[in-house]
Amino acid sequence: MELDDYHIIILRNLLSRRRVGKSHCHREQAIGRLIHENGKRANRSLDELIKQGFILSHPTKYGDQVSLNPKRLKQIKEITK
Numbered sequence: 001m002e003l004d005d006y007h008i009i010i011l012r013n014l015l016s017r018r019r020v021g022k023s024h025c026h027r028e029q030a031i032g033r034l035i036h037e038n039g040k041r042a043n044r045s046l047d048e049l050i051k052q053g054f055i056l057s058h059p060t061k062y063g064d065q066v067s068l069n070p071k072r073l074k075q076i077k078e079i080t081k
Contacts, residue, residue, distance in 0.1 A: 003079060006034060006045035011054065012080045014068050024058045024067035 013032045019025050027046060028035060034042035046066065049055045054072055058065040068076060 004045070006042055007049055007054075008080060009034060010042070010046055010049060011068070011076050014055070014066070015076065015080055019067045020073060021056075021067055021070040024056075024065035027064050027066055030055075030066045 009032070010030055014020075014025070014030050017025060017029070019030070027043070031039075031042045031046060034045075046055065050057050050066070053069055054076060055066050056069050058067065
């Protein structure tokens with residue numbers, strides 16, 4: 001599957017916030033400004049990145065949290081250049 005602009009923006013957002021492995025944030029923070037442009041597409045893109053293994057999901061009692069997969073960090077950095 002090809003990564004489009006939404007996928008890359010989400011990966012860059014998490015990378016710039018240094019959300020890797022156990023350091024996680026809310027789904028809305030990972031999506032950032034994309035939620036105002038097209039929320040459904042942004043959420044779908046985030047779910048696709050989770051299915052592909054680029055992003056890890058951390059379910060908590062206060063909502064779903066996400067972070068970058070540390071095993072795929074090198075590949076993520078190449079994609080976001």
